Amino acid sequence: MKYISLLGATGSIGRQTLDVIRQHPTEFRLVSMSFGRNVKEGLKAIEEFQPSYVAVQNKEVFDQIRPVVPSNITLNYGPEALIEAAAFEKATILVNAVIGSVGLLPTLQAIKEKKDIAIANKETLVTAGHIVTAAAKENNVNLIPVDSEHSAIFQALQGERHKNIERLIVTASGGSFRDKTRDELKDVTVKQALNHPNWSMGAKITIDSATMMNKGLEVIEAHWLFDLPYDKIDVLLHKESIIHSMVEFHDGSVMAQLGTPDMRVPIQYALTYPDRLPLNTERLNLAKLGQLHFKEADLKRFRCLHFAYESGKIGGTMPTVLNAANEVAVQAFLTDAISFLTIEDLIEEALSKHNVIHNPSLDDIIQVDAETRKYVQSLIS
Template sequence: MKNIAVLGSTGSIGTQALDVAEQNRERFRITALTCGRNIELFRRQLARFSPRLAVTARREDAERLSAEFPGVEFSWGMEGLIQAAAESDSELVLNALMGMMGLTPTYHAIKAGKDIALANKETLVAGGQVILSAVRKAGVRLLPVDSEHSAIFQCVQGNEQNPVERILLTASGGPFRGWTRSQLENVTLSQALKHPNWVMGRKITIDSATLMNKGLEVIEAKWLFDIDAKNIQVHVHPQSIVHSMVEFADHSVMAQLGAPDMRIPIAYAFSYPERLTNDIPGVDFFQVGALTFEPADMKTFRCLAMAYEAVLAGGSCPVVLNAANEVLVDDFLKGKISFLDIQEGVERALQAHKPVGELTLEGILEIDEETRRAVSGGSAR
């Protein structure tokens, strides 16, 4: 029986993770749950899993729920997230939080000796150096949950002594694959939220539409697999069957394929190194017919190009890239800016930034906050 804390249990990854846990109750026990403001769903999750610790974003929600669930300890805010990550009796912490909120709890969980199932890209995008250093010192496992990084992780199993030449990171291309810049000028929110293959949260769906999500994944892969970003190549693969590939020194390529269902990589992270059975239909290759690949259009979708530029520049640049993007995507979701304003605003933020080399956790959080203030104030728009 493995005890698991789920940070961000009411989001897309969190809810699917709980489905995996429920289907394997003899294997996994949920000991801590955290949520933002979706209290009605959280209430149902508390009744379903009876964790020992529950965390909400707001104190008033925690106090109200504590009266309903007297057997559960409640906390709130960032202190509560850190408690769920580091102080609960979990062995594995699933970080399914959205955005930079995931960095600090992950850092504390690692220092407390917890294995991490990572679904929060921003943790490594902004804090890769700090997090990987902490992982090495603590001797814990960092298990990727993103479908692409899980695929790479699976491909290198048993090949630890074989040098990786390239990582071939696949991308669906999002809802606007093949569109021109002039077509993107009139994109609506409803269009941007219609992903062709995956069901995800609103923020990550917009990131997929701008290709920023793939840029963040390039940076994440650089840290997870200790490879130069120049050797990570994005392949647009509309079918979303090949989740990523690895090319070794002899130019042999290994790929991981499967249905586009996040429960598969979640379950693998939970049960690693074993594989669990599930009720997800397998891929019918006769029905799929063909698997196609094409280069990403980084001239039209500048977010992907800027992610490469930021990670190659190193230091604080990925922190600024991520912070500016989070603010601008939120503005787009609220109808304050246009779709193309996202990439233009990120570019201005990077141009205005004076890079910092060596970073601490505190330094990362400070630069993140400064960037958010600048972008929110309009100086980077």
């Protein structure tokens, strides 16, 4: 039995994690969870799984649900509650499925408490990869990727030696606007951007997929997860999202992990690693598919991907700025405050103004994150 803390229980990854737990009640038990403002879904999860600890985003939600949450369940709210949920004493593994850099401090606390980490919150590694990976190593904690691309690489590397890796090939669907030129992106709407062709994801990740920032963040995450330089991490457009990523070895062999686009597969593997369990999911039928398509990722077309590579190579606090600026810009687009292409402009402006701190402390990262958000918001206002 594995005892699970789940941050972001009502989000896309969170709901699919609950489905994995639901399918294997003798293998997994949810002991701690958090959610934001989706009270309806949050209460359904509490009723079904009866966790011992629940953290919610704010006092408003807390006051709303306290009368209906059983008294034997500890309920709290705010950033400290999120940290407590992540490092809950009964938990053996944390599934971090929150969106944004808010996931950083809870992850670090869970690592300190010797919890294995199933990481779906890529911003944690983007903003503070050197701190998180060092902490995991120091505490002998497994850092297991949940993103389909990193899970694919992780699976392909089982039984392999790191010294034999030639490069990682991270695949990308290309998002909602993969077939549009830059001129055609000028007047695209939020509704169009949220219409992802392959995956069902939350709003922020879907917009990141449309700008290809999501893939840029994944490149930085791959750098930290697999300890490889950026010139050994490539991005390949693959519109069907069947090959989730590949590893090329220096003898020319290429190992790929394939499957239908179902996030429950990498979620479950992260929970069962190094074992596997059956999963009720659509099986891959290559004969029915007939063919798969691939195309090089054009860094001039996908500027956010270019920003991510450059930020990662510079290192220090530059990826922190990249992530913070993107989060603010995406939220502004989702509320119709800016146009789609302005997301890129705001990120570029924030990056160009930043004086990099090399080998930053956690306090440095938190400060730079806050300053960047304030600066980008001022540009929008």
